[in-house]
Amino acid sequence: MGMGTATIAASEASGSLDSIISALRKGMSALLALLFSALMLVMLFMAWVNRSEAVWTAEDGWGYAFGIIGGTLMLLLGIYPLRKRWRALSGLLSVKFWYRLHIVFGVMGPVLIMMHSSYRLGSMNGRVAFFSMLIVATSGLFGRYFYRRLHYGLYGRKYSFEALRADSKELNAKLGPLFKLKPNAKELLREYEERALAMPEGLLSSAIHWFTMRVTAARLYSVVIRSLNKKLLAAGKHKGWSRTKVRRRQQSMRRQLVTHRRLLRQIQEFHFYERLSSFWHLLHLPLFIMLIITSLVHVYAV
Numbered sequence: 001m002g003m004g005t006a007t008i009a010a011s012e013a014s015g016s017l018d019s020i021i022s023a024l025r026k027g028m029s030a031l032l033a034l035l036f037s038a039l040m041l042v043m044l045f046m047a048w049v050n051r052s053e054a055v056w057t058a059e060d061g062w063g064y065a066f067g068i069i070g071g072t073l074m075l076l077l078g079i080y081p082l083r084k085r086w087r088a089l090s091g092l093l094s095v096k097f098w099y100r101l102h103i104v105f106g107v108m109g110p111v112l113i114m115m116h117s118s119y120r121l122g123s124m125n126g127r128v129a130f131f132s133m134l135i136v137a138t139s140g141l142f143g144r145y146f147y148r149r150l151h152y153g154l155y156g157r158k159y160s161f162e163a164l165r166a167d168s169k170e171l172n173a174k175l176g177p178l179f180k181l182k183p184n185a186k187e188l189l190r191e192y193e194e195r196a197l198a199m200p201e202g203l204l205s206s207a208i209h210w211f212t213m214r215v216t217a218a219r220l221y222s223v224v225i226r227s228l229n230k231k232l233l234a235a236g237k238h239k240g241w242s243r244t245k246v247r248r249r250q251q252s253m254r255r256q257l258v259t260h261r262r263l264l265r266q267i268q269e270f271h272f273y274e275r276l277s278s279f280w281h282l283l284h285l286p287l288f289i290m291l292i293i294t295s296l297v298h299v300y301a302v
Helices: 002-049 061-076 079-085 095-117 124-150 161-179 183-197 203-239 243-301
Strands: none
Touching (some): 061 243, 095 124
16 A cells, blocks of 8 residues: 555646746746847847948958858758758758757858848848848748647647547547437537538638638537527536536536537648648748749859
8 A cells, every 4th residue: 555655746747847948948947049030130120220331341341251150051941841852861860950940040150241231231132132031031931820820839740630529529429418408409520520620621712611611610619609608507407417517518518528629620720721831831932943043043142
């Protein structure tokens, strides 16, 4: 008995320690991200203050160095996609590391270019290179957003359609007893689920389908929750439940239905953002190549 208690206590202590370490890591990551963002903002402000090129110029010294370093970082952004296709790099460090490095370079590169230019557009080739950089940087922000919609957190593993669908089936089984109160509600949700999961392949049709299902869900789940609330209230009066018990049952029902709605929405979004991400990848690579060409032309012209 004593050994069993000691084992349980040790297990609980280990779990608590893991939770503390995980919380510290998250806190440290958030702090580093905050400091990095602050540093980038300070650098952008310094570039704004130097609009008249009183401290440095783009042609020599620090200004020229900012341009070279920023351009090099932008070129090094190509390492992340190469890592997926080049075997020599695939086993070198983790995907998480390369993705973090990609984000850091993708932010620092444009900031250093801004410091190089001091918000001055200059020659025609400089303008083309500058706006190419802005387009690629903006495209990268969209890519980061799509990545987050398809993964657990910023650096987490990718969602699985099969896992999300399995969660939906498990939740439907839990909702079974509720539907005995109002079978019509089960039929309404079943029809909605079939429509929601009949997802088209095209990007535009996926977007229309996603929006339509969001509007339908807002109305449908509101109607179902109201009708089940009434049924639970009537069942409580018939069985002599206390008001507190009825309220608990209603809250539990609402939580399950809200979870069901959120899970179906997550499945739809997963499908939609996968289509959007595929389209983005097709667009982002030519933009990056355009950036490389315009940057080389700019450096050669200077």
